[in-house]
Amino acid sequence: MHSHFGKVYETILxxxxxxxxxxxxxxxxxxxxxETAGKIASVAEKNGIFAVAVGGSVGAQGxxxxxxxxxxxxxxxxxxxxxxxxxxxxxxxxxxxYFMSMLNSLDPYFISGAQTASSIPVKKMGxxxxxxxxxxxxxxxxxxxxxxxxxxxxxxPYLASAxxxxxxxxxxxxxxxxxxxxxxxxxxxxxxxxxxxxxxIPLVVAGGVRNENYAFETAxxxxxxxxxxxxxxxxxxxxxxxxxxxxGLVSAVEKGVRKRK
Amino acid sequence: xxxxxxxxxxxxxxxxxxxxxxxxxxxxYENAGGTAxxxxxxxxxxxxxxxxxxxxxxxxxxxxxxxKKSAPELPVLLFPGDISGVSSYADVLLFMSLLNSxxxxxxxxxxxxxxxxxARSGIETVPMAYLVVEPGQNTAAGWVGxxxxxxxxxxxxxSAYALAAKLMGMRLVYLEAGSGAEFPVTLPIVKYxxxxxxxxxxxxxxxxxxxxxxxxxxxxxxxxxxxxxAFENAKALKKKISSFSKAIRLAGKKKx
Numbered sequence: 406m407h408s409h410f411g412k413v414y415e416t417i418l419x420x421x422x423x424x425x426x427x428x429x430x431x432x433x434x435x436x437x438x439x440e441t442a443g444k445i446a447s448v449a450e451k452n453g454i455f456a457v458a459v460g461g462s463v464g465a466q467g468x469x470x471x472x473x474x475x476x477x478x479x480x481x482x483x484x485x486x487x488x489x490x491x492x493x494x495x496x497x498x499x500x501x502x503y504f505m506s507m508l509n510s511l512d513p514y515f516i517s518g519a520q521t522a523s524s525i526p527v528k529k530m531g532x533x534x535x536x537x538x539x540x541x542x543x544x545x546x547x548x549x550x551x552x553x554x555x556x557x558x559x560x561x562p563y564l565a566s567a568x569x570x571x572x573x574x575x576x577x578x579x580x581x582x583x584x585x586x587x588x589x590x591x592x593x594x595x596x597x598x599x600x601x602x603x604x605x606i607p608l609v610v611a612g613g614v615r616n617e618n619y620a621f622e623t624a625x626x627x628x629x630x631x632x633x634x635x636x637x638x639x640x641x642x643x644x645x646x647x648x649x650x651x652x653g654l655v656s657a658v659e660k661g662v663r664k665r666k
Numbered sequence: 667x668x669x670x671x672x673x674x675x676x677x678x679x680x681x682x683x684x685x686x687x688x689x690x691x692x693x694x695y696e697n698a699g700g701t702a703x704x705x706x707x708x709x710x711x712x713x714x715x716x717x718x719x720x721x722x723x724x725x726x727x728x729x730x731x732x733x734k735k736s737a738p739e740l741p742v743l744l745f746p747g748d749i750s751g752v753s754s755y756a757d758v759l760l761f762m763s764l765l766n767s768x769x770x771x772x773x774x775x776x777x778x779x780x781x782x783x784x785a786r787s788g789i790e791t792v793p794m795a796y797l798v799v800e801p802g803q804n805t806a807a808g809w810v811g812x813x814x815x816x817x818x819x820x821x822x823x824x825s826a827y828a829l830a831a832k833l834m835g836m837r838l839v840y841l842e843a844g845s846g847a848e849f850p851v852t853l854p855i856v857k858y859x860x861x862x863x864x865x866x867x868x869x870x871x872x873x874x875x876x877x878x879x880x881x882x883x884x885x886x887x888x889x890x891x892x893x894x895x896a897f898e899n900a901k902a903l904k905k906k907i908s909s910f911s912k913a914i915r916l917a918g919k920k921k922x
Contacts, residue, residue, distance in 0.1 A: 504833045508774040516773045517765040517830065524829035524862075536835030563782070570785055571777035574761040576793035576835025603785070 411533035413484045413501035414578060420455055421607055425662040426624040428655050430454045431634030433461030434473040441642040442473045443480035448648050450481040453655035458632060460488030462547040474498040492523040501533035508538050508568050512553040537579045538572025540565060542592050546585025562599035569600045581609040587635045588613030594626035601627035617657035624661025631658060669741050669757045670792045676711060677867055681918030682884040684911045685892045686710040689717035690729035692896040698729040699736035701895050701903060706737040708907025714892060716745030718806040730755040749780045754787040761791040765827055766798060769812040794838040795831030799824060799851050802872060805844025818852050825858035832866050840869040845894055847873030853886045860887025877913030884917035
């Protein structure tokens with residue numbers, strides 16, 4: 406790793422060194438109203454969420470994207486990071502962007518092509534860039550299908566580690582291990598543990614962390630960041646319910662961290 | 667201080683460096699030591715070891731050992747053509763991604779297969795984007811790497827790739843016209859790529875046959891020039907390297 410860290414990345418690193426595992430909220434703009442996105446972000450902040458990632462595989466762009474980010478920024482003081490599904494998921498209103506390369510795609514477009522097509526607009530927007538490896542494991546769901554991922558088998562943790570390590574050697578500052586939004590379960594704890602022991606950049610576990618048990622196991626296994634998306638979307642804008650879900654997930658993460666050796 | 671940090675420091679001081687490429691398959695390990703010695707005497711700043719085909723195993727290890735023995739002061743950087751181009755005898759592994767390949771294997775696939783081995787070897791690595799530009803499609807690197815060559819007529823496309831590499835966290839960008847290319851990377855491509863890269867060093871290689879071509883590329887923004895060493899005798903080689911080294915240093919001094 407080298408030293409041109411941006412502010413958001415530095416905040417994340419400091420958060421990890423203090424709390425070991427950070428819960429992030431994921432907002433996929435088409436999946437709720439702009440207003441609800443803001444309210445959920447506010448509830449999330451009050452209940453221990455560290456940052457908000459905004460994006461999704463399809464439809465997170467344009468006016469909807471800008472307005473969702475503005476509403477989130479107006480409702481809470483959490484950093485907002487773009488989590489792009491394609492080159493359209495760009496907004497100067499965000500604080501940073503996961504500049505992702507889907508390392509296990511079969512299509513060069515998703516490894517280096519989209520990155521080339523978006524590099525100049527990203528620079529012009531002045532967004533803080535976080536070089537990120539994006540690795541898709543089974544079942545992959547929508548993102549696996551869209552990104553033509555050569556899915557990492559769930560029972561082969563070393564394939565995920567080899568890919569993550571390659572990403573680190575290629576300059577990534579963050580690894581996202583993704584099972585796909587709405588997956589039945591997240592990347593298995595064995596895989597999370599293997600990747601986190603083989604690499605020395607923060608590991609984000611995304612997709613399928615749908616309940617407190619998975620949150621606990623994933624935090625215990627060594628994830629540095631956990632994405633929570635669908636679990637919150639399912640509350641359907643009921644803020645009382647959302648509050649209960651977030652606080653449960655955040656305590657499960659803390660419990661997992663305490664149980665680490 | 668890592669070997670790469672020392673190279674960065676030297677770029678800052680001299681503004682432009684000369685790297686000499688030894689392809690073990692062309693040079694042979696028995697001649698590699700002599701070639702490295704001439705390179706050192708001629709003023710080269712480092713040796714790249716690699717090639718597209720056949721560079722592996724004992725041939726690779728012995729080539730590096732012989733270079734190290736004859737030119738112990740020169741850093742040896744691995745410039746691998748595939749998963750077999752890794753040797754623990756070198757100082758640095760350029761951990762490359764051929765960003766404009768059509769084949770994911772050369773962008774991220776081989777890197778994943780090699781990464782655990784590289785970790786075990788403990789060798790210093792530097793993340794590097796490898797971009798093949800026209801006329802590189804007609805050379806071994808372009809053909810084997812299945813590239814979509816970056817067009818001479820659209821230099822901005824190369825700069826978009828170079829910027830993507832920087833945003834992906836890479837610390838070096840190598841523009842390749844291919845060994846023995848009919849003409850080297852064109853000046854507008856070098857200029858635009860360097861503008862996009864800022865402080866990230868830009869390496870230019872392939873088809874650079876004269877010191878004048880080298881110094882023009884330095885003035886356009888190249889930080890490191892790579893020349894090959896195949897098919898030359900010792901005396902001629904030292905003379906050739908020394909003329910390149912002088913031209914590059916002089917151009918470095920004129921650089922803004």
